[in-house]
Amino acid sequence: MYSPRCSRRLHRRMKLRFAPSPTGFLHVGGARTAIFNLLHARRYGGTYLLRIEDTDVERSRQHHAEQIVSSLTWLGVEWDEGPIYQSDRLERYRERAAELVAQDKAYRCYCTIEELEADRAAAEKAGKQWHYSGRCRIAAEIGDEREGPHVIRFKVTPGPIHFRDLIRGDVHFEGELLDDFVLLRSDDNPTYHLSVVVDDIDMEVTHVARGDDHLSNTPKHILLFRAFGADVPTFAHLPLILGSDKKRLSKRTGATSVEEYRDLGIVPEALVNFLTLLGWSPGGDRELFTADEASEMFDLSDVNKAPAVFDPEKLLWMNGQYLMRMPADEIYPHLVPFLGDAPPSLDELRGAIELNKSRGRTLRDIADLLQSYTIADEELEYDAEASKKHLKGDDLAERMRELHAALAAAEPFDVNTTEEALRQLAESHGVGAGKLIHPLRLALTGRGSSPPIFDVAVVLGKEKSLRRLQRLIDSLDAIAR
């Protein structure tokens, strides 16, 4: 049986590319395309090229290109070649277009946009499907050349076009349905169709994995590859990523760019893992894996055909899984942007991070949790609801004073001695340990919930813990008076 993954081009070094247009931030769909290309290249020892497709001068922006590059870097997507900017290669596209004209495979078209619009409107009015009239093609064939601004159109040859897509399998199109498409615009800049094919030939790209929205462009590209006498690369069209409304993921249904997820406090490893699982699965029950692990199993031909809905809930869960498995030293650099203007040092935070990393799903959550540790004692606020629940009983202040004394005597100040001290005190009063623990939690963290309180005390240190406990006692006394 024919298997597309061991096709005829084994003699040629496998080469893949990611080719975004710099018209906005890196979209998560684009990020997934970049990741899938990377994984396939790594799996088969191929090379990976980054190419910026900025031939649309109207919409392309250099700063977007830079943002895309930095998002890819943040994700850990590393390329072997590039970034190559198509805007640096405009002459090459013009040259190739001229070749096709010289070979009679393309022609100059002098129709203006206005004329074409009028034709289109007329066709629509008549309820018919619009097609390019071909008037300039005919004129070119009888040698009736004009002067003035023009585009270069490709002469589409009729006949069926068939290709085997790594993901879709056999795909068929009818050449008759294709219009003579534009290769070179009237401003002398190439269209996507021209630049992408010229580049994939020049750069010896063997595998083109791109979004599903390009599937119906593929026959045009195949015709161009043939016109240039080049090998047609293997295609793989990735299904789209959908929003919860089952439409192409848009801002309406949530964040769409890699940067937004970064700012939400998602770690890159988690985003990559999550995106890799959208449309692909290593088989079995495996959910959590690194990009390196994935690249040992990944194959474009195993990617699902159906579009996948982006589920932010699951991303959050996965991010939590990553956070809780990461050592504090590894989390810290990712955390810094969320720590405000004067971020505490890693040494100050290490213990608190370890204690809290399994208690949040995003870096933001963790940063918020960490505040109770680094905040100045006098700025610590007691959660109203928890105070109401736990700060009661006439003898509370007295009990807290005793607890303060007991903890002050705890030596060394570790989880065992502090817990032992508190439990003994509780027992001697014939009350549950909770009667002391909950107020202590409020004293130390200001919150109704926290990591195990003796761990918190140890991380805060004896001095700070006692100071905070004393502060609670003082405020209880103040209220009593």
Next chain:
RNA sequence: GGCGCAUUCGUCUAGGGGUCCAGGACGCCGCCCUCUCACGGCGGUAACACGGGUUCAAAUCCCGUAUGCGCUACCA
């Protein structure tokens, strides 16, 4: 409209003729662990779009239908 593609729990998926009255994960619900909150453990909820074939046997193969999505530019 034309062309193309797709369709397994709410969502991501496993599965590719019998081992599937469909497995895992997220979510949700319950229980356990427990000083609280998480984490973790256990259990539960929930799906083969529909209709015809082929076959001893279909989630799996074929054909329709429906629905959705994409493309239909001098955007990519």
